[in-house]
Amino acid sequence: MSIMTSACPFAKTASGEGGCPMKFDQNCDRHKAGEEDKVDKQSNDSGIVSPKCPFGYDSHTFKLGPLSCMICQALLYESSKCLPCSHKFCKACISRFRDCPLCGADIEKIELDTELQVTVDRFIDGHARIKRPQVNIEDNELREDDKNVIYGDVSMERGAFLVQQAMRAFRAKNIESAKSRLGLCAEDIREQLKMSGDTPELCSQLGAVLGMLGDCCRTLGNSGSAITYYKESADFLSKLPPKDLEVVHTLSVSLNKIGDLKYYDGDLQSAKFYYTRALDVRRNAVKENTNASSQVLDLAVSLAKVADLDRNLGNEDEAISGFQEAIEHLESLKLDSNETGLEQRRHSVLEFLQNQLAEKQESAPVSTV
Template sequence: SRSIPAQLTFSPPPSFLKKILSKQTPFSHLLFPRHFNTILLSSPYFRSVFSVLEQMTPVCPFVKATRPDDASSKRSGENICKHAAEHESKAKSESVVSGVIEPKCPLGYDSRSFKIGPLSCVLCKALLFESSKCVPCSHIFCKACISRFNDCPLCGADIEKIEHDEETQKLVDKFIAGHARIKRSPASTDAKEEVSKNKSVIYEDVSLERGAFLVQHAMRAFRAQNVESAKSRLSLCAADIREQLKESGNKPELCSQLGAVLGMLGDCCRAMGDAGSAVTYFEESVEFLSQVPPDDMEVIHTLSVSLNKIGDLKYYDGDLQASRTYYFRSLEVRRNAMLNHHDNASLTLDVAVSLAKVADVDRGLGFEDGAISGFREGVNMLQSLKIDASQVALEQRVCLLGQALLLK
């Protein structure tokens, strides 16, 4: 029989729910960011109850997709499809004007047919990382993925040992290096002569730029708990964006992308237990996101979440004063955003979350009056919310947060 790890679903009893919502539980432990589920939780019950407080939907920083709680899932999907269609239409028009060559990936790695290919791991569904071969069946997987099994997930054969497959990994690395190429100068003399006749030739994938390609694989690997793979892909992506920043200056779009990717790298480090590196990445993420004009809601959210993540790590480390500093900065970012988006229900909930975080730390520091004031303000904001009937997930988050605040 195959030794496939069981995927368990937990339904906590009311007594447990009351316990974790009680006054003895730090509120910072109840709230965590959207982009990645990387908080190291001590109880499986905890995650099943409070994952709805802040939906952790990975949003690619290279695609202007709406957040799930800003509109229905249908509208979000329509926006993504619209963006892809516009991108493809633009690429086709450029091909006529400037001689753009638009190759289709022979292995199917593009947005219209993004699927598991011959260089993918069937377990994490991302490109192979630290390719490892099972003996004796010779099936290949990522090292981190196959290490959890005693039998081959594909054929069921007993795994006698696992060997590193260097040749396959070299092929994967070459594929990544050459895929979704970004504006490279022609290498041959003939090519240069052709460029002089037909303006510039730009080699690029029709539907996926290099950064988005790497981020997609990183998110797939991260969801499958192959954190080393995710970190490796994100590091390549960050290096690419840094190179573009050197060439073109601190453009807001590039700063936004790099800030998001650095935040994801921080999530990877935190999942690996490296809190020091996580803080470094989050702080650098904040630095780049702060350079972007504060008119993009996704950037505002990512910036405030990065600040909260640093605050969380400081909180777990016992540095309450530093934790409060970062929580308060996040609160200010969200409050300033509300001046121009006062009717945004999701943003209002984010402000209430920040108020609760600051108030919780104030209580820990002995500022009881300030803590009570912060909790009350959060409750009042939740009571004033008007939520559309279609925003079920947002309504669940509001209810859970409201219960937690009232118990405080």
Template sequence: MTPVCPFTKATRPDDTSAKKPSENQNKAQAGSDSKPKQESTISPKCPFGFDSQTFKLGPLSCMICQALLFECSKCVPCSHVYCRVCISRFKDCPLCGADVEKIEDDPDLQGVVDRFIEGHGRIKRAQTNTEEEAEGEKKTVIYEDVSLERGSFLVQQAMRALRANNIESAKSRLNVCVEDVKEQLETMGHTPELCSQLGAVLGMLGDCCRATADSSSAIAYFEESVNFLMKVPKDDLEITHTLSVSLNKIGDLKYYDGDLQAARSYYSQALDVRRDAMKHNSSVPSQILDISTSLAKVADVDRNLANEDAAVSGFKEAIKMLESLTIDDQEVGLEQRRQSVLKFVNSQLEKK
């Protein structure tokens, strides 16, 4: 299943107004005998070539984690710069091989990075040509605010940092996304698009906290994610999947903390969400795999709670679904997942 992009449908609250001529422009046009100005919309482009789709390394990127520099640090004596967390793992400079005698903060360059992030996708200005066009008409060019691109861009940078275990960098970028979306919520209300965006980003923040073993903060983020995703219509399979994953992750954290009753409650909620979604997507193999996984989680907790009959029933239902599932030969990843879950469930049933 492809990852959810939480910024695919969002619009800025002032996008509409940005495309409308001002009141003074209307009056000027009404009182003029000349032809009306042609107006075109041009999306702004990042001067460094960054966007939400292109994998781009630029002058403000860390060559180790490949995300934007965070806590920018300079190697002495070679002066190459990296994120502090990234370069602290090396004794030699990854770019030139020089011995790293010490690491110094580079606040000036970090300031440039921070200003770049603040301005990325925020360009919005009107430009009126002073020279007549070939057709004898003037064109008004408006550069839109594209915070849509800003959000996708920051999520991309955060995911790079998270994969490289630069957790604080990832959290910093995701927190900016949260602030952006909450600002829009205040203006536009709790629309499905904004709730799905915020739910997805909060879930990513939960993953960051879980990676650092901060279970209490992780649970708080996942619960907040669930709160917003619950407000989204359940007809989107990707959103439903994200919601159920967040519920399962809370269940996992409760399970490892020894709170089995709470774990079962969250696992059961995830199972209910997935069963409900299957009513409309019963032929989707990934959805059936999700339900089988949830059944196994609930059954595992039941066994630990000494509810053996319920556990056996859950394991058997999961096995029946997995054995009847037909997966296309090209879906190698799904088939590997099916075999893995089936192996686990069979092993649990044999322990009866």
């Protein structure tokens, strides 16, 4: 079961560069420092000033620095300093060490650095707003009483920035930090939804972020909150047409994760309900995209989940039928030589399915005929 996907929920957002300002490559978290933030002339003409970070950075030029934790490589969360060396890290990160990771000195005490955390929070807030004077829609001119700027959202540049920070923290097991950044991101998108309505772009982004929040809660052992986030994620993603394979995958994964948590809680009927919903989503995706290998694999996994649950519920005939259908899909799947990752996954799922059928055959009574 995948946790915290590395796919960027803002990857399809049109930025000034025509794409996502953050590329979530797990092997390359550092982003090249670029030019200073510049005021766009066209933006000035329309009364919009380019967003300015109070510390001189923007999302495109952010790099590790004095506001970052050297352990998780994300922005500091609950900033803490080691004594006596005074090196600073996230509280959750440094709490796992006895010696300072930077200088090797014994850690005698860890103290919260609230002043530094205020600075970090101001840095994050600097990515939240863009100065945007009120413009008269009819004549496109500034009104005299509206010369005072108001603050609007920087939108998806900030969203990608926050998700990047969350994913760095999550990979380093600083889950509270990841949850905090994702929470800010979700709040931003909700504000956008209030202004723009349920646009496909915003629903897709919020659905993905809510799913990540569910992963955080699940990792922290809070299954109730995790289910709430996964359900809301599925609600938003269900509003979208089933044409985008990434959306379809995220939706089915959220439904399966609800099913998993229900299963672990012993509520098998509820688990089957959500597993079946995910299966239906994936069946439709395969019908629409018959050549999408990843969708066929997803379908086989869903068939296996439902079949396994049927077996636990005593529905043996339905279970065998499900396992066999999944095997048929996988055996008919033709993969290219460059799809080695999918081939490994196909082999793994196929082996599981064949073992399930073999177990049933071994336990069946021997015929005397």
